[in-house]
Amino acid sequence: DHLANRRFVSGQFIRKPDQLDYLQEPDIFHDVFGHVPMLTDPDFAAYMEAYGKGGQRAQSLGMLKNLARLYWYTVEFGLMKEADGLRIYGAGIVSSATESVFSLEDASPNRLGFDLERVMKTLYRIDDFQQVYFVIDSIEKLKEVTLQDFGPIYERLKGAEELPIEAVLPSDRVFTRGTQAYAAKGGRFAA
Template identity: 85%
Template sequence: MSDFEHVFETPPPGAAADWTISQNWRAYSEEEHATWDILYARQMQILSGRACDAFLKGTRALDLGGGGIPDLALLNPKLKALTGWEVVCVPGLVPDDVFFDHLANRRFVSGQFIRRRDQLDYLQEPDIFHDVFGHVPMLTDPDFADYMQAYGQGGQRAQSLGMLPNLARLYWYTVEFGLIEEAGGLKLFGAGIVSSATESVFALEDPSPNRLGFDLERVMRTLYRIDDFQQTYFVIPSVEALKAVTLQDFEPIYAALKGAEEIPVETILPTDRVFTKGSQAYAARGGRFAA
């Protein structure tokens, strides 16, 4: 997506025309495999009772805790059998048109590297733990898998209409930082949350952020934080509902959005369904994991 500077403008040496590279799984060091195991064990303990059923079911179906960084040659057949998706490695953040083309063809792009030990708690550019642990379990859910493919197809159209910033907000507030109603409460499903030890707790339990009901046009008007915890999280009623509301012609929505003001991250509108009216205390203290 467009939230970070791209590492490359054209495929670098060793990358295919579609920007994919070999995972080269055998080249990972023992320390890198151990880093995955540390992150996996920590997150699974934190996510018990917090992550949605589809995410937890997906981690089991793909055996992501099988020991070290998953070998995509073993993971992809399992994922493809469930929903027709596969994971492909890329050398860095790729241009938007490449990203959308892969999604539209049921290929999820992942970084090949894993973070260093001193980066366990925060990393700006997505690594293989964020991409595979955070994103891929939800791709085992048929409705979410369809939603992601539709998003890729919609991204190609949004580019041609000059509406990519609005569509990027939909991805941010669902795929990356979405909450879901489940079993009488709120659960996590966004990859940016479930792959973060601190935000997994903050997103559900801290009194600071707003938690608001998902509304498509409202989300597509709402600004967001790139480098810190979110000040507002949106709650979908179900993955099926998210898929249904987004499988429509966005052109009338884009026409309405062109004349609409952007909504600041902390704002609650009179029309919002409010699960939590946040204190915004975390942001007031300066954010970035403020004490």
């Protein structure tokens, strides 16, 4: 309801120094440093509003857990493809200096091209760094995808098998470190 009405609720506590790398609950630092700057982008704000409205419908259809995965893999832990490499935009990454480096430079997580239905089927965990990140082409494209009717997607997802975090499907677009583009960009990811 808050997002659907363009309201963003912030946590009311701040993490302790030993929680700087990872915290399971959103605190003021995460919300103000991670979320608020993105909310100043008109396309991202429209995406959040559409997500909030979609959440109301998803809840009524019993599909809220699938929609929650979209939030997790975009708003919290999203990566964006730019001409000179991948960039972080998810607040869960931005508010962790260590995961900021991990998400872009560590060889262990999968970085997959964004596919809405794929995202909605993929499980996630909240107790550690992510082992899969989804890469969007732009905030504008993310907004466009979110403004569609999710009804047909929800129908296909009913009874569909959930995908484990580590799954890489033959249809996935994979972004890897082992490309010449990575080396040519001085250690930054390039698509």
